[in-house]
Amino acid sequence: MTHQITLKPSGHQYTVADGEILLEAALDAGFVLPYGCRNGACGSCRAKVLEGTVDHGRSQKGALPDNARSEGYTLLCCATAQSDLVIECRELADSSEYPVRIMPCRVQALEKLADDVMLISLKLPVNERLAFRAGQYIEFMLKGGGRRAFSIANAPHDDGFLQLHVRRIEGGKFTHHVFESMQVKEILRFEGPHGTFHLREESDKPIILVAGGTGFAPIKSMVEHAIHNHIQRPIKLYWGARNRAGLYLHEMAAQWAAEHPHIEYIPVLSEVGPDDAWSGRSGLVHEAVLEDVADFSPYQVYACGAPGMIDAARDDFCAHGLPADEFFADAFTFST
Ligand code: FES
Structure with missing residues (x-):
């Protein structure tokens, strides 16, 4: 079964299947809604449901407290539709300048910035570059099917390498690999750029x-x-x-x-x-x-x-x- 989603105030419409995440479907349909972690934690994708009902999924309490839920808010990165919906949310200009791509990359250098922070420099294939906005992130696509997200630490103009700051997480399989066995020249695959956490250059506010x-x-x-x-x-x-x-x-x-x-x-x-x-x-x-x-x-x-x-x-x-x-x-x- 599908449900029709209407975004206000733009009037844009798209459809979602049962169980499909509202944010994912909007992005697939070409509408750029604000988001960050895609994990129900940062609140960037918070929007108000004006009509219809949603399942809040794995939204975390800090980003969507009970009073916000009862006022009709939801986190689009976790929510699924249980009926047709009308949602009030901010939309961003289209992201065609910064298309999401899946690319291979090679570990060019590893440098410990602190005991528990590793700087990874990634080299893209020859003649390739990744267009991204300052503040966005990429997701490694791991062999077993998992994904790990890391923000890009270099600025877009400085795009010889992609640099990431990886903190060692106790029990974290991927970060354990980074600190214990990752080698220069290792090949990885990532998807990106992701996220709407980037500098709003049209503003002149401090x-x-x-x-x-x-x-x-x-x-x-x-x-x-x-x-x-x-x-x-x-x-x-x-x-x-x-x-x-x-x-x-x-x-x-x-x-x-x-x-x-x-x-x-x-x-x-x-x-x-x-x-x-x-x-x-x-x-x-x-x-x-x-x-x-x-x-x-x-x-x-x-x-x-x-x-x-x-x-x-x-x-x-x-x-x-x-x-x-x-x-x-x-x-x-x-x-x-
Ligand atoms: S809560 Fe972070 S993107 Fe949805």
Whole structure:
């Protein structure tokens, strides 16, 4: 059985089969709706069901709390239709400039940026390049059928290699492979670019960037893209990590701030140890932003990190004046 989906305010329509994810079907039909993790964690794909009923699937409570469900909201990356639907959501310009492709790639270099963070540089086939927006991600397609998503850490103009920051996950099969047995020249296959977590260049609002751990990767891509394109909007970059080693490209971020007066860099450690020799900010990264900014209404915020940080940032920043549609997020979810 199929159901007809109508998007408001555009009036665009598409059909879904029983059990088909609403977001996937919309993308297949050529409509670009906002999304990030595709795992029910980041809230980027939240939309309001005006008519009809949905099954919320594996939506996570942080991204879709009970009160939002009862107000009619759903996460399109998890929801399936149980009837014809009318859905109110934001649509983005078409993505034909950045088509999703499946490509082979070769591991060109492996470099440990910290004990638990590996920089992987990937080389694409000769004469191929991947057009992507700063902040997007790719998904490795693993031999056994699984997929693993990683944000692209380099900027689109710097496309000799694709660079990823891979954090070691306890019990994570793929990341165990990356740290223990991956070899230069290994061939992988990926699909991408994915995600609508990217810099909105049409805006002239000042920007707050919030990165947690390896959530720095897409943020790095955005900053390098902004510098390359002479985007002069003020940027406050907050990078939170547990300890000093977690700020694995601290000097690079400090240099951006030293060389560009419109960029401010605020590193924040949550578990400062005696070895860290740290005189900077401490605490949770989103709380550091709240200490500095009383009124978020003029800003645009981009946040990438663990789902808990994203949820807290969205709630607290919006409670302090940030318009909900000026908060963009990508949340990490892990597969073991
Ligand atoms: S919650 Fe749907 S894309 Fe992240």
